[in-house]
Amino acid sequence: MTVAANLSPHAPAAQDGASDPGFALYVHWPFCLAKCPYCDFNSHVRSTAIDEDRYVAAFRAEIRHRAEIAPGRIVRSIFFGGGTPSLMRPQTVQAIIDAIAEAWSVMPGAEITLEANPTSVEAGRFRGYRAAGVNRLSIGVQALNDADLKFLGRRHNVEEALAALKIAASIFSRHSFDLIYARPGQSLEAWRAELAQALDLAGEHLSLYQLTIEPDTMFERLWKAGKLAVPDADLGRELFDATQEITQAHGMPAYEVSNHARPGAESQHNLVYWRYGEYAGIGPGAHGRLITPAGRRAQSAEKHPEMWLTQVESEGHGLIENELLTAEEQGDEFLLMGLRLTEGIDPERFKALSGRTLDERQISTLTADGFLVADEAGRVRVTPLGFPLLDSVVADLAA
């Protein structure tokens, strides 16, 4: 691994009024072996082999392009997401990390995460990723029973998942895994038991997502046809509350709506998003937020992998959207992201971004109803009562 030690001579422009939430890189690998029925992410299935060298060259070009827009930053985190990044050859991962380190300074000990599926084939590459510089693994376990794994369209079974977790723990000092709950037919008791088992297996970090029926997915089609009975709002709420209670009791409280960690083991990468820091999105469909002299820009790249590749090769970048955000938009995004964290937001930073103060009347109403609290340090936080209704809370504050 090559980590450049030369610090940029000029100070990064990443700050916008408050403490520096940092700079991170998101790298998107858009391919999967199969499309899961619940997934609306930018993932594609190809029947022929992927020319990874060609993609590496394109990733390099994208990295250079973003470094021109946002030079001199210090990289706090790199995240390989997908798609299925654990389908990449380790040398591909290595080449991308090297390119990032050539373009910016990477902070010593920076968090470098890769999302992996727990099939035996992919577990065989874990050591290679470690050698390439990856120091944190995020494993898509999703369920701890075979029937549900099959229902979710996963290609692994519980046995493989447990084996993969073991291998990951032996190679990586930091790892996390994901579970999807509120699955069709899942009872409160079944989830309690499954979650207890998960906590026994967990290292320092867990992501626990309630199943959401997303637009244009197989699950949506089934659900609209009345063939998919997802838990209603009442059961969804009970499942959410039970999740908070059990994880808390096991020393892994939520630090974000769906993310749990032992204190100090939070994902640095996601904290950059949620604290509304700067991030560059590299790869098909990747999103970024970069601060330029003109202001904060919302960027996104062409989603279709081959079209992205062609565009990068001809134009030197894959961006199809590169808009300056208005003060109002930045304020809204800051609320949307920041209030997901239990640490809450700094109202002063909201003011600096949006040019307005938070509506006192809304704050006091939401506080009186127990959904929001302002702490001694002046931060505004959503309470455990508020988290299950977060979208409504944000809408009230943003309105």
Next chain:
Amino acid sequence: MLIVYKRNLALRAAPAVRARCLPASSPIEVPFPAPRCYARASFIHGHCAKAKSTDMTTHTIDNIRNFSIVAHIDHGKSTLADRLIQETGTVAARDMSEQILDSMDIERERGITIKAQTVRLDYVAKDGRAYVLNLMDTPGHVDFAYEVSRSLAACEGSLLVVDASQGVEAQTLANVYHALDAGHEIVPVLNKIDLPAAEPERIKQQIEDVIGLDASEAVPISAKTGLNIDLVLEAIVKRLPPPKGDETAPLKALLVDSWYDAYLGVVVLVRVIDGVLRKGTRIRMMGADAHYEVDRIGIFRPKMTDAAELGPGEIGYITAQIKQVADTRVGDTITDDKRPTAEALPGFKPAQPVVFCGLFPVDAADFEDLRAAMGRLRLNDASFSYEMETSAALGFGFRCGFLGLLHLEIIQERLEREFNLDLIATAPSVIYQIGLTDKTTIELHNPADMPDVVKIEEIREPWIKATILTPDDYLGAVLKLCQDRRGAQIDLNYVGKRAMVVYDLPLNEVVFDFYDRLKSISKGYASFDYTLTDYRAGDLVKMSILVNAEPVDALSMLVHRDRAESRGRAMVEKLRELIPQHMFQIPIQAAIGGKIIARETIRALRKDVTAKCYGGDATRKRKLLDKQKAGKKKMRQFGKVDIPQEAFIAALKMDD
């Protein structure tokens, strides 16, 4: 009165001519070049061509016939008018468009006429004499009963058009009585006799039985095919009397109607009774006590066509630098200021609003636009009144007065359609008379302004006499509806297979949704008409609606005590469906004073949180938030509760 830019026939008929006809530097001021409707305007025929000779010397008053057409909606009034215009060659065939007199969109769509208008037809009768026929098209709806009576007063006779298969309808009855009251000779005309279902003999009998008119010489026609239109023209000449008038007497003319024209200002439709009205005459409006100088005078063919003068019995228009329609009063007498007539025409009365409701912009930012739009409508419709109103629930808006429900609907529709405004209308209310303990009486236009109950001695409400004609099959349902609405039956008769019911009804029960209900229970076959009769004391109470324990002023209403509970229950049930779930539980209550008479509860939202966001894609979440924000904007925040606008509108449309 109602409609603005009526005489746009020329524009529609010959759009290509328009540019040429408008002088390059028009001497006519265009006060506001704003929304699309205002682009409509007439131009004076005389601008581009020399006015046709309107030399009055060729005919005498004996050769004039002024007539109106009385008919129910869909019985063919407008089609007959079109045929008469065509048959007399008044409008060239290539310029004919369907229903030439109903020029406003709303009129065409609904098949109703809401502004009087007239057309002059030249007709050479079979006796070889040339006649001048003035066809007066009158508004046909009860809301405009006064305007109808003034239009009828300008004529000596009427054609009563009855569908030869449908027969006499409630509206026909009301209008034919108005015509008889005006002393008209009436020629019955049976239309649609070409249809297989036509039963001319039965309908003739019906006209004789129900109206008491001799129908033996009714003219059988088909306005659609043009059959026997010549017989109608002959009947007009032979059976209707000529007007009477004295050319040498002081000027006396009836102000029949008026409207605002973007180029000409206010155009006044007049019928000369005595004397001669000329360009340059200094006229006096006797009721309004205002003076003007006539600067343009002419007749309708149906385009405005300049004329030198209007003599006794003639119908035409004048313009006189009148700024707004509110300065002209329908029914007023116009006379010569220098040589005034001793006696004004009888029957003049100012317009009285009957129904009130609040109109509020959905988006509070549109308030000023709404104010401007109302000002513009008012320019042309003096019977529509408005004053600013503030509602805790709805913010700034206007309390508006209307001649009736149709008038209300028309104004609301025009505000939305022509001025692009989204409006919230509160439940319509009638004018209550409140007798106070200090023996004074106040008029209550808005339930929110109701005085403290301890100061009230009695509340009086307006009553109407309603006439309903319905096929026998629906009679039971119609009677039940009238009973449910506190009606008292006055009469029940059979007219062939149809029942005619006359009821006394409180108007506040009718403004609610009576007409919609009547249509729905009779599958559209029942017809309805009413006249205001008197005010009667009633056991009325103010029902408040509380959302999350706070009264919502815009939803309060006066109801009869016996009806309060059922209406309160219906209201809270409806609101429970319409108000979205919030983060907290919301009680919805109907109350009279401090007493809760109905209650529903909206459960608190249980879960509303996005589980996952895809790798830093804040844009997608932000766009969802934008949608939420836009949705919230369409709602009214009341206390902590967002109430969608449909909730206010639903108050208008409740089923029992």
